[in-house]
Amino acid sequence: MRTLRRDQSLMPGGAGVDESDTRALETAASAVGNQISGGSFGASVQAGTIHGGVHVHTPTATAPAAARALHTLPRDVAAFTGREDELHRLLTTTENDSAQVVAIHTVDGMPGVGKTALVTHAAHRLAERYPDGQLFVDLHAHTAGQNPADPSGILATLLISIGISPQDLPGTLEERAALWRDRLADRRMLLILDNAIDPAQVEPLLPASPQCLVLLTSRRRLIALDGAEPLPLDTLPPDQAARLFTRLARRTPTEGDRSAVTEAVRLCGHLPLAITLLAARLSHHPTWDIITFTDEFATAQDRLGELEAGNRAVAAAFDLSYRDLTPHLQRLFRYLGLHPGPDIDPYATAALADIPLAQARRHLETLYADHLIEEPTRHRYRLHDLLREYAHTLTAHDPTDTRTQATHRLLAYYTHTAQTADHYLTTAPHLRIPTPTPDTAPEFTTHEHALTWMRTEYLNLIACAHHPTDRTQPTHLIALANAMAAYLRQQGPWDQAATLHYAAATTAHHTKNRLGQAGALWDLGGVRQLMGDYPGAVDLLGQALEQFRALGNHLGEAGALWCLGGVRRLTGDYGGAADLLGEALERFRALGSRLGEANVLRDLGAVRRLTGDYGGAADLLGEALERFRALGSRLGEANVLRDLGAVRRLTGDYGGAAGLLGQALEQFRALGNRHGEANTLCALGMERTQVRDFDTATELLARSRKLFKEIGDTQGEAEALNATANLLAESAEVRQALATYQQALLLARQIRSPLDEAHALEGMAHCQARTGNTRQAAIASLREALAIYQRIGAAETPAATQYLTRLEAGNN
Numbered sequence: 142m143r144t145l146r147r148d149q150s151l152m153p154g155g156a157g158v159d160e161s162d163t164r165a166l167e168t169a170a171s172a173v174g175n176q177i178s179g180g181s182f183g184a185s186v187q188a189g190t191i192h193g194g195v196h197v198h199t200p201t202a203t204a205p206a207a208a209r210a211l212h213t214l215p216r217d218v219a220a221f222t223g224r225e226d227e228l229h230r231l232l233t234t235t236e237n238d239s240a241q242v243v244a245i246h247t248v249d250g251m252p253g254v255g256k257t258a259l260v261t262h263a264a265h266r267l268a269e270r271y272p273d274g275q276l277f278v279d280l281h282a283h284t285a286g287q288n289p290a291d292p293s294g295i296l297a298t299l300l301i302s303i304g305i306s307p308q309d310l311p312g313t314l315e316e317r318a319a320l321w322r323d324r325l326a327d328r329r330m331l332l333i334l335d336n337a338i339d340p341a342q343v344e345p346l347l348p349a350s351p352q353c354l355v356l357l358t359s360r361r362r363l364i365a366l367d368g369a370e371p372l373p374l375d376t377l378p379p380d381q382a383a384r385l386f387t388r389l390a391r392r393t394p395t396e397g398d399r400s401a402v403t404e405a406v407r408l409c410g411h412l413p414l415a416i417t418l419l420a421a422r423l424s425h426h427p428t429w430d431i432i433t434f435t436d437e438f439a440t441a442q443d444r445l446g447e448l449e450a451g452n453r454a455v456a457a458a459f460d461l462s463y464r465d466l467t468p469h470l471q472r473l474f475r476y477l478g479l480h481p482g483p484d485i486d487p488y489a490t491a492a493l494a495d496i497p498l499a500q501a502r503r504h505l506e507t508l509y510a511d512h513l514i515e516e517p518t519r520h521r522y523r524l525h526d527l528l529r530e531y532a533h534t535l536t537a538h539d540p541t542d543t544r545t546q547a548t549h550r551l552l553a554y555y556t557h558t559a560q561t562a563d564h565y566l567t568t569a570p571h572l573r574i575p576t577p578t579p580d581t582a583p584e585f586t587t588h589e590h591a592l593t594w595m596r597t598e599y600l601n602l603i604a605c606a607h608h609p610t611d612r613t614q615p616t617h618l619i620a621l622a623n624a625m626a627a628y629l630r631q632q633g634p635w636d637q638a639a640t641l642h643y644a645a646a647t648t649a650h651h652t653k654n655r656l657g658q659a660g661a662l663w664d665l666g667g668v669r670q671l672m673g674d675y676p677g678a679v680d681l682l683g684q685a686l687e688q689f690r691a692l693g694n695h696l697g698e699a700g701a702l703w704c705l706g707g708v709r710r711l712t713g714d715y716g717g718a719a720d721l722l723g724e725a726l727e728r729f730r731a732l733g734s735r736l737g738e739a740n741v742l743r744d745l746g747a748v749r750r751l752t753g754d755y756g757g758a759a760d761l762l763g764e765a766l767e768r769f770r771a772l773g774s775r776l777g778e779a780n781v782l783r784d785l786g787a788v789r790r791l792t793g794d795y796g797g798a799a800g801l802l803g804q805a806l807e808q809f810r811a812l813g814n815r816h817g818e819a820n821t822l823c824a825l826g827m828e829r830t831q832v833r834d835f836d837t838a839t840e841l842l843a844r845s846r847k848l849f850k851e852i853g854d855t856q857g858e859a860e861a862l863n864a865t866a867n868l869l870a871e872s873a874e875v876r877q878a879l880a881t882y883q884q885a886l887l888l889a890r891q892i893r894s895p896l897d898e899a900h901a902l903e904g905m906a907h908c909q910a911r912t913g914n915t916r917q918a919a920i921a922s923l924r925e926a927l928a929i930y931q932r933i934g935a936a937e938t939p940a941a942t943q944y945l946t947r948l949e950a951g952n953n
Contacts, residue, residue: 211274211302214333217265218258220388223381227372231263234354234370243348245355247363250374251512251525252283252458253414256358257335259374264333264356271354273328276302278346282338283360283461289338292345296321299346318345325350332356340366360462362510376525382406382416389420394431401435408439409448410526415455418448445530459531462513473504474513475539476547477524478532481608482601484523489601491581492554493547498581521597548608552617554579555598555605559624565591567627568776569703570696570729570737574620574657588775592813595628606641619645619657626664630671631776631814633852638668659688659697663704670708673855673892678708696737699728703741711856713895713933715748722748736777739768743781750788751896753936758788776817779808783821790828791936798828816857819848823861830868838868859888859897866904879908895929902926903941910948920948 227248234244248256261277268275276299280290296317297310303324311317325348337343337359343366347355363369377385383402387394394402409415423434441447448455463471473494477485480493491501505522508514514522524532536544556576565588585591595602606621622645629638642665649658666681682705689697706721722745729737746761762785769777786801802825809817822845829838842865849857862885869878882904889897903926909919923945930938 211276213277213302214264214268214275215261215277218262220385221258221262222385222388223377224259227259227374228263230372231356232266242351242368243353243355245347245357245369246372247357247359247366247369248372248374249359249362249512251528252360252462253412253455254374254376255413256374258413260333260335260356260358264331267331267354271329271331273330274303275331277333277335279335280337280342282336283465284336285457285461289342292342293317295346300324314345322349325353328352337363339363360512362512364510376411377413379403379406379411382411385413386416386420389417390423392423392431398431401432405435405438408444412455412525412527414458415448415527418450418453418455421450445527445534455527456531459528462511470504470507474508475532475535477514478529478536479544479548480551482604484517484521484601486520488581488583489551489554492579493551495547495550552605552608553577554582555602556617556620556624558582559595559602559621561585562591562595563624563627566595566631568736568774569627569700569740570734574616574623576620588812603637603641607644618648619654619661623660623664630667631816633815635668635672635853639665639672642668655688656692656694659685659692659694662688663697663701667704670704670711672853673894675708675712675893679705682708695728695732696734699725699732699734699737702728703737703744707744710744710748710751711894713929713935715752715934719745719748735768736772736774739765739772739777742768743784746784750784750791751936752934755788755792759785762788775808776812776814779805779812779814779817782808783817783824787824790824790831795828795832799825802828815848816852816854819845819852819854819857822848823857823864826868827864830864830871833871835868835872842868855888855892856894856897859885859892859894862888863897863900863904870904870908875908875911879905879912882908895933896935899926899929899935899937903937916948920945923948
């Protein structure tokens, strides 16, 4: 008798045949008897007697021979759709006949993802390769009203199905497992073990023959099952989900229906069970149109309630998995439904559930193993959309106070950690709103670490900032917006930054938080400046300045003066800019703010450069560079290096300019600062144009424009367009250059940037003068440009004056 265990497996120990074992045997035998011989088996077993705790059954003298049930696969799924890659993997599993161990594939996934449908479909395709039988066994890990199947009873069922007489069944689990392996030693059989709860339930049922194939499904990741090939099953890709929906709905969608189908399956989270139930409803109403049906489903108050039919329901499938969790895990799963963002890490989980970090990590790993949460990236977890909705509905049974406290802990964690990260990102001194310190939070030691955290948590921070709560929401919104200001200025998108700061300013106004309102107006004004809305920026920064002065907040006053000076510079009011910046410099120096002083010196250097005082600009920028380096501000240093590179280019030192700009670009990239990178690429493109390296200049300026557009920097985009047009003109692409200058002119006028407008007009004049009968147009463009240069006191005034004189004299 061959009783070898399967290779690399450990069998659980056997046990005596007690009363519960006998009941399992009776249940299994009865089930097989009913399936195979119409129920006659149950009548052939007498009640028996109990001796010493062992229930002994005596078969009747007329017991028939055990019937064989070797082909018990459920019917194939008629509408099976998609899963080509997963199906291919299962169908090719037996191609290697030289395998020395039994092939075991575990298909695991969340409730309703289609595990059973996949293995059943694969088994029907594989049936001919396993002529000795194809058996389907439901292990009932998650079956309503049933306990998980006992492996001893299952083995009784299996042994009877292959011809073992009931009276010959061994009494212990280990003996039955050994007999099962012996009987399958020389057979080619396919075994589906569906809905398994854990490796202990499965291990005794596994054959040892390498000619057998086992397909196993579970809602849990059976990590401890040695030798098994895992096949995690995700939700369907959108295109496959759409095909499944239309197939089950028995519809051929029109072109206008396709977006509705896409939305319907998205609302189902691309979960096959949800799609099946929703499509089934539509299929029974042939007069319903897909668009209206989808709209009604999208606006349903209880979307999970819509996903049920008869005894099948998505919520019911989730219930079975939820009820198997321990109380601590159930609580955590419910609380995850309170999280407003798309994903969560162990730190935020610890804050949300008020548990130690190590415990949060263990609990998340358990929920992941049970396919109740996903791990899209390392240590980042998320709920499927429908599971999130399900978890959120469960929290309705928790007391209001506990839900509120959990949300407050989460918001406090994100706010405090964002403020900590902001310390490494900001280059401007600004106000901080105190927040509670969480028990556990990541520690930042470098700019890179802080930036990575902010990037990773960005969507969560935005969601938390706008998340409505009761008494603490205003504080968290204002503090979070303030903590994210520097990151959003550097990374964009600026439209979202503007929305966030506006919400913070409005909330602060309604709650009479004057300091919070002043800070939010300051941040909003800075973003409006970056977006090219200079009048709006002046208005907002002016309001912030008034409020800071009324509050006697000198740091805020100095910051508002500095920002107002920056806007004046961009609008061509260089004299006004110098006055405001000078006043800001005095305030920062009186406060002992070396960071504020360095920032103002840099902006004063920019004013000197724009007015043609290149020596004065270099001196001021040199002072700013020393201060930034002394402070260890790599971002401030990178900004000054870029500005110094621009001064070197304007003075004809192209080699020096390239060196400084190269250093700046390297630092911006190391810091992950996209805005600084875009500006530096543009400056390098200008420098390469002047040394006639047109290929490199083209690439640099194209990358610069792309970044500016992504960030939302219209002024930067206008500057890059002017630089690109100049490159085209220098490379004799005059007509294309003219069209590009015209694009730059439209943008410059849109944001009221006089310097960019004048640059575009002067460039157009050069192109018009070179294209034939357009001298008068060139003169008109140049006169308009010169008027702007003279009004703002730009450095370009003398050169433009000389060129206009030449044009009017008939010389190009």
